[in-house]
Amino acid sequence: MHTKAFNPENAAMLLIDHQVGTMAWTHSHDINLVKQNAIKLAKIAKALNLPVILTSSMENYVQGPLIPELQDILPEAYEARIKRPGIVNAMHHEGFNNAVKALGRKKLFVAGVTTEICVTFPVLQMLDEGYEVQVSADASASYTKYGDNLALERMRQAGAIITTVDQIISDWPLTGQARMEKNWSEF
Numbered sequence: 001m002h003t004k005a006f007n008p009e010n011a012a013m014l015l016i017d018h019q020v021g022t023m024a025w026t027h028s029h030d031i032n033l034v035k036q037n038a039i040k041l042a043k044i045a046k047a048l049n050l051p052v053i054l055t056s057s058m059e060n061y062v063q064g065p066l067i068p069e070l071q072d073i074l075p076e077a078y079e080a081r082i083k084r085p086g087i088v089n090a091m092h093h094e095g096f097n098n099a100v101k102a103l104g105r106k107k108l109f110v111a112g113v114t115t116e117i118c119v120t121f122p123v124l125q126m127l128d129e130g131y132e133v134q135v136s137a138d139a140s141a142s143y144t145k146y147g148d149n150l151a152l153e154r155m156r157q158a159g160a161i162i163t164t165v166d167q168i169i170s171d172w173p174l175t176g177q178a179r180m181e182k183n184w185s186e187f
Contacts, residue, residue: 006134006171012051012105013041015139016090016112016119019056021064023113026141028148034113035067037139037165041111042073044169051103054081055090057118089121091129100126107132109168111139116151127159134161136168 004010018038023031045052054077059065071078082096090096100108108131112119119140126133135155142148156162163171 006107006109006132008048008050008172010105011107011109012053012100012103013045013109014053014055014090014100014112014122015041015070016055016110016122017057017063018054018067018070018111018113019059019063019065020067021062022057022118023067023141026113026143028115028142028145029138031141034139034141035069037136038067038111039069039073040165041109041136041139041168042070044165046073048172051105052077053096053099053103054078055084055093055096056081057084057088058086059083088117089125090118091122091125096122100131106130107134109134109136111136113140114142114147115140116142116147120151120155123155123160124158127155132161133159134163134168136165137162138164 015038023035052074054066054070056066057063066081082093082099084090084093084096087093108126110119110123110133119135123133123135137152142151152162
């Protein structure tokens with residue numbers, strides 16, 4: 001049961017494996033749109049001083065580095081990114097799991113590549129551990145549309161809120177004036 005809206009004081013952003021090589025393997029969505037939406041999430045997090053954890057898997061292999069825009073927008077989070085040695089479920093990686101716990105926040109925005117593997121399994125574990133999770137479907141992608149749809153449905157059935165970047169932006173409890181001051185149109 002969700003008792004309080006997600007806001008900058010109680011939420012955090014987790015961006016999983018938005019890596020150059022991994023993103024090139026996906027075909028469920030226009031990868032340029034997925035990349036653009038991941039960048040929007042990073043900008044939102046920066047504008048709201050929302051804690052962010054970035055993670056990557058096997059950067060030195062074909063998966064490649066995180067998209068460079070994440071380093072430009074969130075240099076501290078990029079420098080502190082959790083580099084996983086091929087562990088599919090990021091929550092099984094002690095460094096990532098401990099970093100999420102250290103945030104002290106139970107409301108998490110999650111997006112990543114691929115939805116059906118690198119997002120689904122950590123989100124299911126986060127839900128089991130008592131986190132409230134919103135998955136940005138349009139900042140995530142999979143190998144196939146079929147796999148992506150099944151992954152989103154599995155997470156929804158487990159209790160995750162499946163959303164979009166625009167819904168995340170619109171849901172922030174900001175007044176009209178505060179929205180104008182944040183210049184949301186730039187996202």
